Amino acid sequence: MMDEEYYYSKFFPLGKMPGVYRVKGVQGVELATKNLTPGLTFYGERLFDTEFGELREFSHNRSKLASSILNGLRLPDLGPDSDVLYLGASFGTTPSHVSDLLTGTGIEFALEFAPRPMRDLLHVVDKRKNMIPVLGDARFPDMYSDLVHAVDFLYCDVAQASQSELFIKNAEYFLKPKGIGFIAIKAKSISQVKKPWEVFSEQKNFLEDHGMDVFQEIDIGKYHRDHKVFVGKWY
Numbered sequence: 756m757m758d759e760e761y762y763y764s765k766f767f768p769l770g771k772m773p774g775v776y777r778v779k780g781v782q783g784v785e786l787a788t789k790n791l792t793p794g795l796t797f798y799g800e801r802l803f804d805t806e807f808g809e810l811r812e813f814s815h816n817r818s819k820l821a822s823s824i825l826n827g828l829r830l831p832d833l834g835p836d837s838d839v840l841y842l843g844a845s846f847g848t849t850p851s852h853v854s855d856l857l858t859g860t861g862i863e864f865a866l867e868f869a870p871r872p873m874r875d876l877l878h879v880v881d882k883r884k885n886m887i888p889v890l891g892d893a894r895f896p897d898m899y900s901d902l903v904h905a906v907d908f909l910y911c912d913v914a915q916a917s918q919s920e921l922f923i924k925n926a927e928y929f930l931k932p933k934g935i936g937f938i939a940i941k942a943k944s945i946s947q948v949k950k951p952w953e954v955f956s957e958q959k960n961f962l963e964d965h966g967m968d969v970f971q972e973i974d975i976g977k978y979h980r981d982h983k984v985f986v987g988k989w990y
């Protein structure tokens with residue numbers, strides 16, 4: 756209903772993706788989230804005053820989550836009360852938008868191992884009460900298992916050769932049964948010689964062999980070269 760009602764305006768809520776809005780007729784902007792920190796921006800994104808409150812540009816060129824949504828991904832269960840573990844939080848670009856979606860009791864643990872991006876991430880976290888920064892290496896969840904509790908949603912974007920292995924390891928530690936896992940796979944981080952489709956196929960098999968029931972795969976190569984996203988349910 757809402758989608759149809761607002762179709763002819765510039766902004767309208769995306770069905771099955773609570774907190775995410777479609778933007779039409781604004782050059783270069785396709786998606787936005789409702790800004791949890793009105794007036795504040797974190798990476799030069801645009802702000803819009805709308806009938807839904809202040810919306811914040813969610814850049815599909817900067818975020819693999821945004822480009823996946825633009826390519827059809829819908830996550831109806833990622834909502835206000837979801838707890839999230841975000842692996843590879845970097846400067847906080849996508850994590851800040853995930854934080855926008857958690858308007859209820861949801862908490863986002865934002866894990867990063869490099870001190871430089873962690874410094875910028877702290878500026879984001881400082882303004883957002885639902886984010887907890889974790890300085891740690893995603894390959895070793897036992898090192899931060901006392902800081903992170905069980906989550907409903909596991910996000911992984913670390914661009915590392917062992918990304919699928921560490922994703923599964925973190926799922927084993929922290930993802931609740933039937934929780935959702937999202938992993939952005941960069942083919943070139945895994946093999947410089949194999950074709951991307953070959954790498955993606957092997958990685959998908961690995962995920963499925965280790966308890967992740969992949970229900971959606973999204974090619975985001977148009978916005979992020981040689982990247983594919985897999986989304987699965989954890990059993």
Ligand SMILES: C[S@@+](CC[C@H](N)C(=O)[O-])C[C@H]1O[C@@H](n2cnc3c(N)ncnc32)[C@H](O)[C@@H]1O
Nearest residue numbers: 843844845848849867868869892893894912913
């Ligand atoms: C592609 S960037 C992530 C961008 C971020 N997801 C976003 O959309 O805003 C990958 C990040 O993963 C971090 N990273 C790589 N390996 C890691 C590891 N083993 N543990 C924690 N962070 C890691 C890197 O330092 C880098 O900041």
